[in-house]
């Protein structure tokens with residue numbers, strides 16, 4: 001049965017910017033009321049107003065997904081204000097760029113605490129409610145770098161902390177699908193490639209090479225290139241396009257949500273045929 005969004009309640013972490021904001025607005029346009037959770041209070045307020053401008057209810061909650069108490073507060077506020085939660089979008093994420101021997105353990109703990117444990121915390125706080133109701137939809141944001149860790153080559157050089165965290169999200173999500181799908185709860189993992197957002201600004205950079213990359217990204221020279229002028233293998237999507245792809249994939253009950261064609265092509269060319277895994281998951285766990 002096709003998923004309906006009207007009358008549903010969605011909680012979106014990292015909802016004040018980029019992909020989270022685009023998802024909040026896309027879902028609101030389809031009739032979903034939204035709880036947005038983020039650390040950026042200014043942007044939270046702005047997105048809350050945008051959601052209300054679309055005629056939906058919005059609850060904006062200050063939340064650092066790396067803190068247990070913040071997630072517990074998010075769940076408590078979501079249930080008391082909205083009464084239920086149908087969709088949980090564990091999307092907040094950050095980057096650490098730098099050579100692996102130079103990245104401090106503090107930075108490792110920071111990225112794992114947000115990108116993996118933030119997702120785990122979200123599930124921990126909201127899953128009992130979904131299990132009780134026997135329904136719900138959990139989407140976790142990973143990355144193309146949650147499926148491969150060496151393309152482009154710069155990722156292999158200074159993106160290891162990021163790809164490690166994002167591989168963790170794919171593994172966690174796959175396990176969840178197997179556990180929860182038979183219980184009426186859907187799970188998807190979102191693996192975007194390059195998407196025009198604020199992630200470069202919200203990331204940490206270690207060492208001189210990474211400083212150069214930071215400047216390049218902050219100046220948006222990479223993201224400002226006309227799409228038609230990009231080399232064929234590079235694809236940058238707008239966050240609104242990613243959101244539309246996510247909605248379509250949710251309607252199709254897809255586990256893997258891979259909006260970028262170049263990412264899909266890369267996975268296929270490497271022989272990591274995710275469609276075989278998709279088929280196994282769908283055949284084994286969907287009644």
Ligand SMILES: NC(=O)c1ccc[n+]([C@@H]2O[C@H](COP(=O)([O-])OP(=O)(O)OC[C@H]3O[C@@H](n4cnc5c(N)ncnc54)[C@H](O)[C@@H]3O)[C@@H](O)[C@H]2O)c1
Pocket residue numbers: 013014015016017018019020037038039040043063064065066091092093094114141142143144191192193194195196197198199200202239
């Ligand atoms: N932009 C890309 O190219 C790209 C590619 C693949 C995956 N992703 C993933 O997409 C997700 C969304 O990122 P985006 O690109 O929209 O970036 P973004 O920086 O525009 O949005 C991320 C939001 O998360 C918030 N955030 C950061 N740390 C947080 C924390 N500890 N608690 C709560 N909120 C926090 C930020 O304030 C920001 O509003 C991330 O998980 C990111 O890793 C992005």
